[in-house]
Amino acid sequence: MTTAHPVTASSADVLREAGRRRTFAVISHPDAGKSTLTEALALHAQVISEAGAVHGKAGRRGVVSDWMEMEKARGISITSAALQFSYGDAVVNLLDTPGHSDFSEDTYRVLAAVDSAVMLLDAAKGLEPQTLKLFDVCRHRGIPVITFINKWDRPGRDALALCDELVERIGLQPMPLTWPVGDAGHFRGVLDRRDGQFIRYARTAGGATAAGQERLSAAQAEAEEGADWVRAVEEVDLLSASGGDFDLARFLDATATPVLFGSAVLNFGVKHLLDLLVELAPQPTPRPDAQAKLRDLNAPFSAFVFKVQTGMDPSHRDQVAFARVCSGVFERGMVVTNATTGKPFATKYVQQVFGQQRSTLDTAYPGDVIGLVNATALRVGDTLYTDKPAVRFPGLPSFAPAHFAVARPADLSRSKQFRKGIEQLESEGVVQILRSLRRGEAAPVFAAVGPMQFEVAAHRLVAEFKSPVRLEPLPYTVVRRLTDPAHRSLVDGNRSEVLTRTDGVDLALFTDSTTLGVLRRLHPEVVAALEPLVAGNT
Template sequence: MPLNMLLPRLGQGALQTLSRPTSLAGMAAGRFKARATPFMSALANKRYSSTQPDAADVERLRKLRNIGISAHIDSGKTTLTERILYYTGRIKSIHEVRGKDNVGATMDWMELEREKGITIQSAATYAQWGETNLNIIDTPGHVDFTIEVERALRVLDGAVLVLCSVSGVQSQTITVDRQMRRYNVPRISFINKMDRAGANPQRIIEQIRNKLKIPAAALQVPIGAEDAFEGVVDILKMKAVYNRGERGEDVVLEEIPAHLVEKVKEAREELVATLAEVDDEIGELFIEEKEPTEQQLRDAVRRATIARKFSPVMMGSAIKDKGIQPLLDGVISYLPTPVEVKNTMLDIDNNEQVMDVVPYSNQPFVGLAFKLEEGKYGQLTYIRVYQGKLEKGQFAYHVKTGKKVKISRLVRMHSNSMEDVDSVGAGEICALFGIDCASGDTFTDGSVNCSMSTMFVPDSVISLSLTPKDKNSPNFSKALNRFQKEDPTFRVHVDSESKQTIISGMGELHLDIYVERMRREYGVDCITGKPQVAFRETATCRSEFAYTHKKQSGGAGQFGRVQGYIEPIDPEEHAETPHEFVNNVVGGNIPTQYIPACEKGFYDGLHEGFMVGHPIVGVRMVLKDGAAHSVDSSELAFRLAGFYAFREAFKASNPRVLEPVMTVEVSAPIEFQGSVLGSVNKRKGIIVDTDTQEDYCVVTAEVPLNNMFGYSTELRSATQGKGEFSMEYKRHSPVLPNVQEDMVKEYQKKLAEKK
């Protein structure tokens, strides 16, 4: 369950619920989606259907694909993208992620990315394969930068899910799969690293079916494996595909090697049987025991993939320049055009009715800003044009603010370089300069008042204090403001008591990267404090309250009496409203104008818990009765009454402290399995699963985040530098009683010191 569902709805501060939508559409999407009927949708769309799309525009959209490259960390996404750019002619030579020539991969343009050998920011580019134009976004694999994957998948029509031929489906693969499902993104699965020792594509296909719960079947059979990997056999064409030439640029089709003929026939039968379960046409042929033609199979794979009922599986080795061109052919053959993807928006002028986006250039312009970047020329805003056309020199309207902005410069991105263009049609991805907006904002041409739904933003799980060495540097706040604007998962607030600047993010690496970027890009050296975990407090049983707030010190006094109870609620069952205030007052004992004040008092109490000072989650407050005074009662009196009543009831509800628990996946050589299990147990982890793959073991465990600090160093020393691990937030769970007791004592001690 997402962490944001456990957070209270607060005012300002780092613990504020920041998964809230940044556009009106996001707030209304769930509320109004159920109300929209086909009739209402058709009525709302009436003004858009009067003009037939231009034939040239239809042809342009037919030859357009918007795809993302997504995977678990170190599966070879950036290496794969580098080959795609090379074979499509976008770059003249290939450079590796950690190459000896010190150039680095094209899409990893940041200095930090090239040093660490990881992708930190998603990078957009465009290329052409045959007659088809490709907009490609290469996304990070590390869970700390999951927002980059989130916003990329929000605006893409299809994706390539890259899996390692040995490791297969890993923790972040499951997260990416969940994100693809959230935005209804069809995918091709590409099994990479077929040259690696222990490569087993059939086992990976089984993992896709069992762990990701999506029907999948191979479209290719590998010719050899590990060091002997030579190419693939195309099951549909029934031809062997080899890459020749210095960098595999020459694709050669030959007859299937004799020793693979039977294996290819079996794989084709498996493909037909899998498609028969998800596609009616192949299902009928299967029942009638008729052999489908190549074109029938190709059409069925496309239909089932676009309907997200099936994932075709292709394979190759990006580092060895094998299998990339067939993958590009598969992207064009099986992933949808912008016209084949249904997108919706909300008509603000028509009671926010759900409308279908009409993805043609002759319609009113509607676009979504999905990523911000600070460049040397100012803020760079990435926009997906969903409907209509965006032209240089035209005016666009910012739906959220109603401001009119002029499009002074329009560019297409190629990593960190750009190409100026005069216009961009529907379905395209481009970037603008000089636009002041937030990630997830909608722009129109002013003729329509519609808003797109925005992307989901997970909440932070870790915080640390940050102090600049030069306290007079103006760049400190400038850097923090820029990073917050660019990355919705990076939050900053000033602690009201210690006056320290607190930064919050998705993990240690996430925050380390921003501290390092602050030093390099802004020349600000900072001292960081000990990382702090996002603990929570909750009630565990029902607790009654009857509280009277009265104050008389001459003149008008304060009086407010409230009576009722609080009870725990399951945040998973009440995901939309993890906290609830229920008004059951009858007879007017509390005047109606004071009920909102009681509710405010309840939410004031949620802001900072009474045990260890962390926010309170999963509580319902039911107000049953009360009393008011004709002169002394006021909103303030009832707000304070609600706050103190909740505080007393909460203390009597057997409260517990909750801590974030992470799903930790550790991969290491089999000889270190005992050391890995021991290190996880030492950190109070619960082993969920262990899997042995050839000479590697994979241990999956649930470990409290507070116990994971410094684990990377311990794992490296225990496995001679060969082990690696990844973490992902799972849920909040109660801490051990002795730990809670120590935390409460420490908090009380801090309070006593301040007095």
């Protein structure tokens, strides 16, 4: 495949630039402080001058990673956001993810595009259900995890108990690199286990600017902090005796996690985390293609699309496809091939993304996240490449939906806009769109992991397409994949039906397990054609 102009970077250049990249996601349960931490990391990298507040408190602006109106109004992340910035000699690609379980599909796709993750825990709550689910994905993918125990400025649990929970509930050995001096709610600073010094933090007004810090020797710390320092030293000694010393190999093979304590809202401990990410987080490595063959970093350009988003620029109805560069060097203007369709795609408009803010990008290397503008031909899971032989990376997961609703235009005069909106939501994966001849194109069925996805879809149809929608819930609770279309007529009934997903998969929906059981008894030949859907691989 030809390019608009030759790519001049040498193999050595690609490997050197890839070595500078750190691409990671921040994961947590809702309200653990994920967007606040993302904002604080950007503040300490000096790419923003003042940290925003999730709810825009005290006249402060909102956080850069939560740019959608619904995110600002509710104070939660409902879509992933990419932020790229330089820090020292490193190039950081930070992906902020939705914490709410209803948006798990978006988060799982993001985790396919990163090399490591920061797991954020609330000091008062520890490991919460959504955090456990996300960690299981990291474990499955072999993603190294750094743990940041947040909100230590508020009352919370005992530090040793939180570390014990990591071992007992997820089998991950904690390796604290900092240790709190003072109980949760009385945060004095941290003991740096690498040099034994005390790092004391200084508050700033509302945490809007970077927190100051000073280092004290152990003797100074004991003189000034007394019993709090002595207890911290004793607990650190206990950690060492129980195997809690840092081991880089165990971190990289995802069997142990470095742990830091801090407060994202006050910017305490955030710079330490950022420095640690640059120093220890893995750089990009060769990725397996769909045939499990590793794609060398210095092979010709390849990337995969893990997210599609519209509405980022209110003045333009453009669509941005976010792609993770896997190999080679990308240069704006390249003509690449979409492995899904076999068709060329011109990359005239490519941007570096920082939340909702965008700037033109000319080159990118393995590990970078690029934003391809006007990418209406691209879908989540597409592979892009130059030069033969063709390459295709594994597809990204579609989840087993648990909620269903028929969507109809509330204003029939806006039917054209309604159809366009449905196509857009479908391409982005906001909800799964199911169709059947029985219902017709005018009444698609929304399928979602969680009901909040319906709210997002309805809001966007109104806000972006001026097409209000009526959603009529369907009573289905059991979902199976129908592998043999010949049995479709046997499944379609009063308490069950077959709907087809965009990727061509037929889904058999049943009101309850009893209905499914009756079908199996009456038509045992259907049993082999009905397969359970496995979350994350459907």
